[in-house]
Amino acid sequence: MNSEAKPKDDSEMMNRIFDSFSLKRLKIALIVFEKELESLKNNADDISGISKNVEWKSPAEGLLKNAKQAAKNHNTEKGWRCLKAADRFMHFGLAEHAPELLISK
Numbered sequence: 001m002n003s004e005a006k007p008k009d010d011s012e013m014m015n016r017i018f019d020s021f022s023l024k025r026l027k028i029a030l031i032v033f034e035k036e037l038e039s040l041k042n043n044a045d046d047i048s049g050i051s052k053n054v055e056w057k058s059p060a061e062g063l064l065k066n067a068k069q070a071a072k073n074h075n076t077e078k079g080w081r082c083l084k085a086a087d088r089f090m091h092f093g094l095a096e097h098a099p100e101l102l103i104s105k
Contacts, residue, residue, distance in 0.1 A: 022076040029083060030068055037064065037090060056093025060086045 037060060063086035070079035 022080070023071065023074060026067075026071050026076055026079045026083065030064070030071060030079075033083060033087060034064060037061070037086075040090070040094075056089045060089040060093070062086075063089065 037057075041057065063082045067079045067082035067086060070076070070082060
């Protein structure tokens with residue numbers, strides 16, 4: 001017996017379909033963002049100003065963690081919001097301390 005409830009109407013069916021696409025996109029975006037953030041952290045000493053001014057890293061990492069947990073819980077709305085906020089922290093940090101890196105983004 002399938003434990004998943006059947007959709008009540010067409011709009012609920014469309015919401016489920018959209019959520020599944022959104023969740024897939026979110027999971028891919030999380031992988032990409034995590035690699036970008038990891039690369040910046042690993043290369044911080046080689047990037048002018050980044051290693052000394054990292055106040056943006058901790059909030060970005062915390063928001064990334066929240067986004068991953070939201071995706072795991074199938075909460076795409078919260079996941080996207082947390083991921084976009086983490087991305088903003090990273091960009092603001094780069095804009096202030098290493099704007100030359102934003103040219104490639």
